[in-house]
Amino acid sequence: MSQAGLPQSISPARRFERHAPTFELGAAHSAQVGMVCFLCSEVAFFGTLVVAYITYIGQSTAGPTPAEALSIPLAVANTICLVASSFTAHLAGTAMHRGGLGGFRGWLAATIALGALFLAGTAVEWRSLIFEHGLTIGRNLFGTTYYTLVGFHAAHVTVGVLLLSLMFCLSATAALSRLRTGGFEIVSWYWHFVDTVWIVVFAVVYVFGR
Numbered sequence: 314m315s316q317a318g319l320p321q322s323i324s325p326a327r328r329f330e331r332h333a334p335t336f337e338l339g340a341a342h343s344a345q346v347g348m349v350c351f352l353c354s355e356v357a358f359f360g361t362l363v364v365a366y367i368t369y370i371g372q373s374t375a376g377p378t379p380a381e382a383l384s385i386p387l388a389v390a391n392t393i394c395l396v397a398s399s400f401t402a403h404l405a406g407t408a409m410h411r412g413g414l415g416g417f418r419g420w421l422a423a424t425i426a427l428g429a430l431f432l433a434g435t436a437v438e439w440r441s442l443i444f445e446h447g448l449t450i451g452r453n454l455f456g457t458t459y460y461t462l463v464g465f466h467a468a469h470v471t472v473g474v475l476l477l478s479l480m481f482c483l484s485a486t487a488a489l490s491r492l493r494t495g496g497f498e499i500v501s502w503y504w505h506f507v508d509t510v511w512i513v514v515f516a517v518v519y520v521f522g523r
Contacts, residue, residue, distance in 0.1 A: 348499045352506050355469075359510050362465060363517055366458040370522050373453035380523045382446040382455075384438060388519045391434040392511065395470075398427035399508045402477075402501050409497060414484065421481050424504070428474040435467050459518065466514055469507050476500045 370379075401423040408416030439460075442448040450460040480497050 344499055348502055352502065355506065355510075359462075359465070359513070362458075362462045363513065366462050366517060366522065369454040369458050373455040376453040376456065377446045377448050379455060379459075379518070382442055382448050383519055383523065384441065385519060387434055387438050388515060391431050391438075392515050394427045394431045394434065395508050395511050398424045398431070399505055401427065402504050406497060406501055418481065418484050421477060421484070425474055425477050425481065428470055428477065428504075432467060432470055432474070435463070462514060463518065466507070466510060469510070473500075473504045473507050477504065 401420045405417050405420035405424060408420055448456045448459075450456050477500060480500055483496075
């Protein structure tokens with residue numbers, strides 16, 4: 314309290330550190346259960362796409378094959394970006410629980426940047442496939458299954474980047490302190506899931522599927 318009897322202003326960083334979480338236990342539990350159920354449904358969804366891709370490998374009768382069209386170095390670079398983003402997301406969560414706003418925002422910004430780099434790499438790869446190899450979604454079975462599987466994954470990464478960006482914006486206010494036991498944790502679950510799915514996709518499409 315100030316001498317005038319009014320509370321002194323507290324910076325967003327101090328509010329981030331001092332405010333007790335108001336994300337109620339019941340709400341947090343419900344949100345966690347909801348995310349787990351959602352991720353289970355996503356496992357089934359991506360599992361179906363992966364099985365379809367494996368089933369139709371080698372059945373294309375026209376157009377480029379995976380060995381002719383896919384760029385392994387670019388796929389490896391994309392994979393490094395996405396795997397690294399899981400580590401930076403974990404470090405952001407650790408900094409958040411310790412009350413370090415600067416560390417949280419720094420690691421979160423790195424996670425967002427790595428996710429954006431992955432999407433940029435995917436765009437570069439697709440441009441090459443379309444304009445240099447003539448591979449479109451309707452060209453052959455390889456194109457259909459490839460763009461469906463990788464495209465849906467890229468869409469999930471885009472959603473993840475948007476959610477992480479929202480967390481970054483909230484961290485500039487006191488809002489994130491009210492969500493820190495639930496909001497970012499749930500978003501990080503989604504992000505780690507998306508990263509894990511990509512490892513499977515990379516193995517199926519770029520390693521065993523060639």
